[in-house]
Structure formats: C-alpha cells, structure tokens
Ligand SMILES: CC(C)[C@H](C(=O)O)[C@@H](O)C(=O)O
C-alpha cells in the first residue's frame with residue numbers, strides 16, 4: 001500500500017492557520033489506501049527567539065527522512081531581516097538542492113486582477129533555486145566607513161543552468177502551447193547571460209517541438225502587465241525569478257492564491273511546497289487568511305509525488321470555489337472546509 | 346546672454362524621428378535670448394557596421410564639450426545583443442559618471458494604463474547608474490564546456506550609494522509628499538543590502554522632514570500594480586532600477602511617454618536625456634512613433650540646465666495634448682507640431 005511521510009512546518013504568522021487547512025484538504029483528497037503520516041516541526045521566529053536556532057544539522061537530518069515538506073510561512077518582524085530567510089528558507093533550498101523553483105500563474109475565473117480587461121493568464125515560471133546572486137558569495141571591506149565596498153557575486157554554472165533549463169523544456173513540452181521563454185539580462189550581465197543563452201539554445205535542439213524565445217527581464221515586467229498571455233513557460237535565474245514571480249502572482253489573482261514548489265526533481269532530498277505569501281503578521285490568528293495558496297501548494301506536492309488525479313482534483317476544487325465565491329467573507333477555516341468537501345465529493 | 350550647446354544623438358530606428366520632434370519643441374519653447382547650438386553625432390548601428398566603432402576616445406572628448414546630450418535610441422537587431430549596450434550606452438554612463446538615473450512615472454489624464462480603475466500614479470525613481478551588477482565585473486572559466494562557471498559581481502561603494510541616496514532625499518524633500526522608499530533585497534543580498542540600508546538610514550537623519558520606508562524589490566513589483574500611489578520617490582540600485590522602471594513605465598502609460606535622464610549632478614560631464622523606449626525597428630521610418638517620451642526627456646534636460654519654466658511648459662503641453670488626444674491617429678510629426686504650437690503659445 002502507498003504512503004506519504006510528510007514533514008509539516010506551520011511556521012510564523014498565518015502559517016499555522018493555512019497549513020491546517022492544507023492538511024485538511026490533503027486528508028480529504030487522498031484515497032483510503034494511502035497512508036498519510038505527518039511530523040510537525042517548530043521552525044520559525046518562536047524557536048529562533050527561544051534557542052537562537054534556525055535550522056540545525058539534526059533538524060536537516062530529521063527533515064530528510066520525509067517524502068516532502070509542507071510549509072506555511074517563515075518570518076516575523078521581531079527577527080532581524082535576513083536571519084530566517086538565510087538561516088532557514090535559503091539554507092533549506094541549498095541543503096536539499098531545490099534547484100527547480102516552480103511557480104504557476106493562472107488567473108482563475110472569478111478572481112480579481114489589478115489588470116484591466118481580465119486577460120487570460122496561464123503560465124508557469126521555472127526559477128533556478130540554488131545559484132545566481134543567492135549563493136551568499138560576496139563581502140564587504142571597510143564596513144561602515146565612507147570607504148566601504150560591498151560585493152555580491154552571482155554564481156552560474158553550466159551544470160546548474162542546464163538542469164533547470166532541461167526541466168523547463170520538459171515542462172513546456174508537456175503543455176498544449178509548448179512554448180518556453182528565457183528571461184535574463186544578457187545584454188548587460190554578459191558572462192552569466194552568455195552561459196544561460198548558450199545552454200538554452202543547446203538544450204533547445206533536443207526539444208524541436210518546443211517554440212522558444214528570449215526576453216530581457218525589464219521587458220518581461222512590461223509584458224506581464226500588458227500581454228501576460230504571451231507566456232507559457234518561463235525559465236530564469238534565481239533573482240530574476242524572485243522578482244517576476246511576485247509580479248506574476250500579483251497580476252494573476254494575488255499572493256492569496258499563488259502556490260510554489262521548491263523541487264529537487266531527483267528526489268534525492270525531499271522537496272518543499274509553500275504558498276508564496278509570507279507570514280502576514282498583521283492578520284495572523286484572525287482567521288482572515290486565504291488558505292487557497294497553501295491548498296494549491298498541496299496540489300503541487302501531490303503531483304510531485306505522483307498523485308496526479310488528486311492534484312487535479314484539488315486544483316479543480318479551488319478553481320470552482322473561487323469562481324463561486326462571490327463577496328461573502330469566509331474564514332480561513334470555512335474556505336478549508338468548503339475545499340475539503342469539494343475534493344472528497 | 347544664455348546659450349545651450351547640445352549634443353544630439355538620433356541613433357537607430359525611430360530615434361531619428363522622435364529626436365527631430367524633440368528639437369522642434371525645444372526650439373519652440375526657448376526664449377529668444379537663449380542661443381541653442383546643436384551638434385549631431387552618428388553613433389549607433391550604422392556607424393558600428395561601417396567602422397566597428399561604438400564610442401571612441403575622440404567621440405567622448407567631443408561629447409564632453411557640450412552642456413547636455415539628447416539621445417533618441419541606440420540598438421538594432423543586426424548588431425549582436427550587448428555590443429551597443431555595453432559599447433555605447435553603458436560606456437557613456439560610466440565615462441560621464443551618470444550616477445543619477447532619473448525616471449519619472451506619472452499617469453497623465455487620458456492616458457491608457459493596463460491597470461484597472463485608472464489609479465493615481467505620480468512618483469520618480471532615482472536609479473543608481475554606475476555601480477551594482479552593471480560594472481562588467483565578472484568572468485567565465487571553462488567557457489562553453491559542461492564545467493563552465495560564470496560570475497557577475499555587483500559592486501557597491503559607500504561613496505556611490507551615498508551620493509545617489511542623498512540626491513534622492515533632496516528630490517523627495519522638494520516634493521509635496523516628501524516620501525522616500527528604498528527598494529532593495531537586503532534579506533538576501535546581505536552585503537550590498539547592509540550597505541544600502543545603513544547609508545540610507547544615516548542620510549535620512551539629515552532629512553528629518555522626509556518620511557522613509559523600505560520595500561523588497563519583489564514586493565515593489567506587487568505594489569506597482571496594486572497600489573502604485575504609495576510611491577513618491579524611490580531610490581534603488583542599478584539593476585533593480587532597470588527592472589522596476591520598465592514596469593513603472595508600463596503601468597503609467599507605457600514607454601511611449603516615459604522619459605529619463607542619465608544625470609551627473611556635479612555637471613562635471615554632460616548629462617544625457619533619452620526616452621525609455623528603444624529603437625523599435627519594426628515601426629521605424631513610418632512616422633508612427635510617439636515623440637512624447639522624447640519631448641518629456643527634453644523637459645528633464647531643460648530642468649537640469651536650470652530652465653525650470655520652460656521644462657514645466659513642455660510638461661503641461663504634453664499633458665494637455667495627451668488629455669485631448671482622443672482616438673485620431675496622428676503621425677510623429679503631427680504630434681511634434683502640436684506640441685511645438687502649445688509650448689510657444
Ligand atoms: C523570503 C525570501 C528569501 C524569498 C526569496 O527571495 O527567494 C522569497 O521572496 C521567495 O520568493 O520565496
């Protein structure tokens with residue numbers, strides 16, 4: 001019989017609330033024969049304040065024993081900027097080699113967008129997750145003096161670029177439009193740009209049925225608001241991906257419905273799935289958070305583990321719920337309940 | 346008597362057409378007593394193909410003799426990506442120390458925006474122009490092999506950050522709302538982020554009447570489409586500025602009306618003013634290009650040289666023209682003529 005051994009990290013702020021609903025829907029959608037086992041971890045601001053720890057070696061070892069990780073949100077204003085980001089979120093991506101950061105953007109019927117004219121939006125961004133300016137390479141001399149020099153080094157390897165580009169081509173090939181856009185800034189970042197462009201063009205030869213194009217990152221932000229329908233699959237570097245996926249989430253219904261996966265396709269280490277929204281401390285504990293992004297992240301998690309029909313059922317349920325939602329305010333729990341009913345039914 | 350010694354670089358594509366209208370309006374707005382002298386330079390794709398040159402030392406010396414530079418657009422698909430960008434545009438920014446890259450975003454009445462609900466947008470971005478990942482620092486080893494490593498180094502100095510931050514505070518202080526937002530990614534780019542944040546906070550003490558806040562670059566793209574009215578003045582690094590100003594232009598009426606200045610506030614070297622749109626080879630030579638962005642760049646140029654009333658007259662003329670434009674298609678020249686009449690009248 002099948003089983004899922006899931007690590008659960010509710011984290012900070014609204015993390016607890018939304019993860020509870022994610023698990024509710026997960027339980028409802030899974031067939032009887034699948035044994036779901038969950039282990040909760042207490043990472044986040046509270047643990048940091050109590051112990052000074054963000055993610056120890058023992059923590060990492062414990063997480064490794066799982067098939068996947070579901071995360072709510074990590075981050076709190078009481079912790080200095082960067083500590084939990086670099087000490088937990090990024091550390092995990094690097095430790096578990098989450099090189100495919102998958103962020104789908106689909107404007108679902110009934111969902112509000114800041115764009116006029118309710119355009120069709122349905123693309124995915126494959127963001128590289130382990131290289132670029134995220135490596136922590138860099139430094140500062142004469143720190144704090146008028147002569148300080150601070151550097152950040154974007155590190156890009158053929159190995160790292162090729163594997164994520166290949167992943168993106170494979171995903172593009174599996175979609176009806178079969179179109180892949182490389183987003184970079186190769187006219188300015190010449191060394192990295194050359195590597196990305198060359199690898200992209202070389203891998204493209206193995207996927208002759210995939211249409212390709214190239215867009216500078218600055219121009220990509222223009223297209224995302226004037227013609228988002230032009231995109232099918234985007235592959236891009238870690239920093240550009242960070243920036244354009246927030247914009248993509250904003251135009252396609254907001255971070256309330258934006259899901260993401262930090263994926264290690266080799267399954268050597270567990271992949272992690274999380275809503276794109278943060279911990280939103282201003283509304284935490286009030287039952288106001290929309291759990292849809294977390295529930296959609298559970299769908300990505302199931303797809304990654306090979307439960308495609310269940311993933312599709314969740315996505316259909318969220319889509320139907322949003323379409324029929326109307327203006328009645330519902331609590332986090334009420335939305336979770338409604339989704340659980342839909343996926344079970 | 347006063348005089349302006351202007352270097353004019355029409356450049357490629359629609360550059361010729363829009364610059365002609367910019368000069369027409371400039372001539373129309375200047376008082377009789379101001380002697381305008383222009384020298385045209387032939388930089389761009391044609392010159393590159395003919396001579397292999399983008400910007401020689403002699404060219405730079407010749408440009409230096411001028412009070413300011415008006416540029417149309419540089420770039421053509423026949424030239425490999427990066428050659429003219431790094432060989433001309435960026436080279437000039439570095440040679441003439443254009444550290445304040447000024448990009449106003451104002452949604453004028455009657456102008457279409459991709460955003461729903463016609464929000465109020467009126468902010469300026471002060472983008473650093475001589476540091477960050479634009480310095481060309483970086484390299485590649487084992488180039489073209491499966492073991493290639495390519496790096497790009499973002500270089501940030503206290504000197505470079507402080508002067509642009511100070512410029513931005515000064516501009517914020519002169520505006521009614523007096524608000525300055527630092528956009529960076531200090532939770533990930535820790536060294537550069539620390540420098541930017543520290544310098545920003547230190548300079549802020551000298552401007553107690555300016556309200557400050559901080560927004561991560563990814564979140565900034567969300568605000569730019571969901572709440573652009575929250576911004577008054579933004580100061581940011583070279584690459585983040587490149588990205589968010591294209592988005593800012595898109596939401597506030599498109600690159601057809603987006604002006605920019607590459608400014609050396611010390612006036613040690615001439616500053617350069619240019620529309621944000623590129624050379625648009627697809628519509629070049631057809632009289633279809635909107636010269637408004639170039640005309641607004643002329644206004645920035647005049648303001649930089651101390652001709653505030655004339656700058657304001659141009660801005661009012663463009664604003665009125667756009668408001669009354671309606672749906673009738675007008676040629677580049679017709680729009681230029683209309684603006685020349687307005688500023689003279
Ligand atoms: C919190 C931060 C480190 C993170 C990132 O920059 O990757 C976030 O913005 C994201 O997109 O997941």
Ligand SMILES: CC(C)[C@H](C(=O)O)[C@@H](O)C(=O)O
Nearest residue numbers: 187188218430431434435587
């Ligand atoms: C053409 C390119 C080098 C330039 C830049 O990246 O600065 C452009 O995008 C801009 O914003 O002026």
